[in-house]
Amino acid sequence: xxxxxxxxxxxxxxxxxxxxxxxxxxxxxxxxxxxxxxxxxxxxxxxxxxxxxxxxxxxxxxxxxxxxxxxxxxxxxxxxxxxxxxxxxxxxxxxxxxxxxxxxxxxxxxxxxxxxxxxxxxxxxxxxxxxxxxxxxxxxxxxxxxxxxxxxxxxxxxxxxxxxxxxxxxxxxxxxxxxxxxxxxxxxxxxxxxxxxxxxxxxxxxxxxxxxxxxxxxxxxxxxxxxxxxxxxxxxxxxxxxxxxxxxxxxxx
Amino acid sequence: xxxxxxxxxxxxxxxxxxxxxxxxxxxxxxxxxxxxxxxxxxxxxxxxxxxxxxxxxxxxxxxxxxxxxxxxxxxxxxxxxxxxxxxxxxxxxxxxxxxxxxxxxxxxxxxxxxxxxxxxxxxxxxxxxxxxxxxxxxxxxxxxxxxxxxxxxxxxxxxxxxxxxxxxxxxxxxxxxxxxxxxxxxx
Numbered sequence: 001x002x003x004x005x006x007x008x009x010x011x012x013x014x015x016x017x018x019x020x021x022x023x024x025x026x027x028x029x030x031x032x033x034x035x036x037x038x039x040x041x042x043x044x045x046x047x048x049x050x051x052x053x054x055x056x057x058x059x060x061x062x063x064x065x066x067x068x069x070x071x072x073x074x075x076x077x078x079x080x081x082x083x084x085x086x087x088x089x090x091x092x093x094x095x096x097x098x099x100x101x102x103x104x105x106x107x108x109x110x111x112x113x114x115x116x117x118x119x120x121x122x123x124x125x126x127x128x129x130x131x132x133x134x135x136x137x138x139x140x141x142x143x144x145x146x147x148x149x150x151x152x153x154x155x156x157x158x159x160x161x162x163x164x165x166x167x168x169x170x171x172x173x174x175x176x177x178x179x180x181x182x183x184x185x186x187x188x189x190x191x192x193x194x195x196x197x198x199x200x201x202x203x204x205x206x207x208x209x210x211x212x213x214x215x216x217x218x219x220x221x222x223x224x225x226x227x228x229x230x231x232x233x234x235x236x237x238x239x240x241x242x243x244x245x246x247x248x249x250x251x252x253x
Numbered sequence: 254x255x256x257x258x259x260x261x262x263x264x265x266x267x268x269x270x271x272x273x274x275x276x277x278x279x280x281x282x283x284x285x286x287x288x289x290x291x292x293x294x295x296x297x298x299x300x301x302x303x304x305x306x307x308x309x310x311x312x313x314x315x316x317x318x319x320x321x322x323x324x325x326x327x328x329x330x331x332x333x334x335x336x337x338x339x340x341x342x343x344x345x346x347x348x349x350x351x352x353x354x355x356x357x358x359x360x361x362x363x364x365x366x367x368x369x370x371x372x373x374x375x376x377x378x379x380x381x382x383x384x385x386x387x388x389x390x391x392x393x394x395x396x397x398x399x400x401x402x403x404x405x406x407x408x409x410x411x412x413x414x415x416x417x418x419x420x421x422x423x424x425x426x427x428x429x430x431x432x433x434x435x436x437x438x439x440x
Contacts, residue, residue, distance in 0.1 A: 054435060
């Protein structure tokens with residue numbers, strides 16, 4: 001090992017911390033802890049005071065609007081951006097964006113970004129010595145349809161190392177950025193792939209202390225989405241928080 | 254009405270810079286246009302160091318208090334005001350927007366920018382508001398600000414300077430910003 005890794009702690013210390021935090025967690029906590037020390041970068045970047053309750057008003061009740069002047073239809077296919085075929089396992093990722101009451105989020109922007117098949121991002125600060133793929137940027141956008149469906153054709157991303165601790169590897173994932181109908185429904189998250197052996201070791205994924213909530217970030221392999229001699233299909237539905245416009249009308253809660 | 258189980262958030266991570274920014278992302282109106290104002294500041298961690306890998310989004314009403322519902326934010330033509338923008342931070346943690354000062358959304362309410370904060374190391378997005386400067390008695394009468402201690406109230410209000418409105422965000426520390434949760438967020 002080089003001296004650059006001397007200060008990094010072994011996986012076991014991080015895993016023990018995760019285990020303890022999970023044992024102490026209250027059930028029903030569906031969001032990641034902001035204060036989750038096994039993810040070392042969070043130490044100085046999490047608020048220490050409780051979030052304050054606000055009744056949404058004005059701009060908070062209206063999400064930004066996007067349309068076909070913003071997003072080209074071709075932007076949802078990450079395998080055709082550079083004129084040549086990217087290396088890796090071609091996949092389709094498809095699902096629906098719903099609000100907390102089960103309503104489809106229609107004609108709204110979905111943005112994704114991801115590493116290539118070798119686990120390398122097209123980013124100047126990614127120092128992982130894995131090959132950049134000249135035919136893959138790993139960036140896509142689309143608009144949901146009238147039923148809230150989104151769909152991306154892409155390459156299955158590889159896992160990649162990071163310096164949270166010694167021999168730390170992120171499970172393969174695709175970053176998703178989502179909007180609802182209220183500004184308060186904004187969500188940025190990560191979609192994972194089923195059966196990843198790195199789940200238990202990853203402090204970002206494990207910052208969600210409830211297993212059922214973590215499971216909701218994992219796509220399902222769906223053979224009906226796979227295409228003969230072409231690609232494998234994964235399904236992943238996304239549920240945003242509820243809309244306050246409806247909440248106000250019905251007086252729920 | 255039955256509620257579905259919400260998909261959890263995850264950090265935006267360190268590698269969003271080639272994906273989320275776009276040309277004109279922070280220019281809700283072109284800089285220099287009549288009525289344009291610069292809204293800017295720094296995002297700091299608990300030791301007061303600027304975050305070089307944070308991302309802010311703002312949502313706001315126009316000068317008349319109307320929240321626009323028009324597309325075109327990603328490919329701005331300069332003709333329409335969409336009321337939404339996105340800014341990365343630079344290596345010192347500095348962000349900026351070129352926009353207009355929002356008008357009040359309703360009679361008697363205080364105008365503000367709605368803000369979402371993302372960053373590497375921040376496991377889920379944070380919401381806050383940037384209020385426009387207003388007399389102390391007006392601020393004290395706001396439904397949200399009235400629930401805060403005076404020094405916290407002050408931290409939700411932009412500072413008017415010669416070159417625009419300044420508003421710093423402290424994720425942690427003695428000047429920690431006030432971050433918000435809304436009724437439908439649960440928990």
